[in-house]
Amino acid sequence: MKASTKSVIIFMVVYLGSLSILATWVGYLYYIDRKNALIEKMHLEMRYKARSINAQLEYYHMNKSEQFTFYEEGYDIALYDNERELLASTFMDDIDFSKLFYADDDEYYLVETLYKEYLDVKYIVIKKPLDVQQLNEILEEITLIAFYGFIFILFVALLLAKIMLSPIKRSIASLTKFMKDATHEMNTPISTILMSYEHMDKHNLDAKQIRSLDRIDIATKTLSSLYRDLSFASFHDYIEYEDTPIDVKEVILERIKYMDTLIQFKGLKVSTALQPKTIYMDQRKLILLIDNLLSNAIKFSKKNGEIEVSLTENYFSVKDNGIGISKEDQKSIFDRFKSTNSLHGGFGVGLDIVNQICKEYHIKIELESEPKKGSTFRLVWPEQKFNK
Structure with a gap:
């Protein structure tokens, strides 16, 4: 993997990863806020229904009628007396009278205590499930925002990566060109030195001269090895x-x-x-x-x-x-x-x-x-x- 590609991948992982974590946290907080708003709205509606039922009980009580009926679509209702004995109910759940409003899983309960008892009713309990459809709509909204947000962030990340890598790529291109030019120029002098050394008459030389020739041989072969390395690094894609x-x-x-x-x-x-x-x-x-x-x-x-x-x-x-x-x-x-x-x-x-x-x-x-x-x-x- 090229160093530039590796740098881009690391930048993208860090940039997108950190923003994704931040966006996930923001999305979670937004979801919780919208959910709490739905619960608060439902709470107010349930209290309104309790007052409406209380008004119906008062009507039956004023007319001295113990035969009363009530029906509220989307709500389950239970009536209890002062001893918390069940008088009438559309559901049979156990009720926690110590709480005014509480949740059990996705079911929410409102316990309304009446100051004036009509038809022996002291407590009105209303049960209503949280609207799953509205929650799903919130999740769809967050998902849609997240998708388009990710596309935008990805575009910005690629643009930033391109801007940051541009001077590096130019420097690498200049260095590569220099290597190729230098390698090309090294070939002729190295070959000339090696050829001259091999054809040199080494007889009748004293120890100092032989040692000097050895140094020339070592230096030339070192340069020759460097030349082969640079040639491979610069031109191996073009050599068969x-x-x-x-x-x-x-x-x-x-x-x-x-x-x-x-x-x-x-x-x-x-x-x-x-x-x-x-x-x-x-x-x-x-x-x-x-x-x-x-x-x-x-x-x-x-x-x-x-x-x-x-x-x-x-x-x-x-x-x-x-x-x-x-x-x-x-x-x-x-x-x-x-x-x-x-x-x-x-x-x-x-x-x-x-x-x-x-x-x-x-x-x-x-x-x-x-x-x-x-x-x-x-x-x-x-x-x-x-x-x-």
Whole structure:
């Protein structure tokens, strides 16, 4: 995943997530407020009905009639005497007379106490369910507002992300162009130096001159490795690669021999334990894998140290006894342009290339390292992919 894409995703998750939490809380408070308003309205209506029923009771009482009827659509009504004995009712629920207005689930009860008793009625109890349809309408309203609000916030988030990433993208584009131009310009002088060195007459030279030539060889091969890394980083999308069966052991021995001058210059001892192994991949990419792991081991090894190179049917590993890598730095050493040691450099492009190639060929990278104790990089081959 590209760094810019990852940044956009993180920004969107944080921005949309925080606003969604805030909007959910606001929506919840709005829903509770509307629901309480409905309950208060229903409470007033139930009190009005109680007074209406009380007026009917007074009418029957004034006319000295004990045969009375009442019906209120949408309401259940119960009448109780002074001893709270049921006189008449359209429902048979137990009533809590200690409360004037209360809810049991979605059913609401109003207990109205009469100051004047008519027909022995002391308490009027009215029961009414909360209007579910109105609650659903409120939820639909909130959902609709939330949907259009999310669309608007998403549009604003994308616009903000584009505005913030625009200067970064321009900087990355400029850096990429510079890398491509610099890589292109490096090819000719490096090739010229290497060719001149190989054709140089090295006989009849004193020790000082030979040592100077060794330094030229080391510097040129270091530049050549950097050139290959930058070429892959800049142009790998435009280069045609071809996977073929490769003898890994032969390539490893060839690359160790290629780096022999640098190995000898630091007084390093390279021990090898190589078993036959054939894989199916592009040889140039395999060389990039091996060269980057070997060059890092050489670069970060102590003078007169030892490097162990192993190859089995299952993995390829390079172990050194150099400066090592801290647990914190191990999390980011495969990121491009990330260097774990400002004094020695390195780990900037090479391990990013190793990571890219390993992902392409489904190779698992394992790292074991401790500061001042060295590092072991292990590439585990996927059996089905590479056993040919």
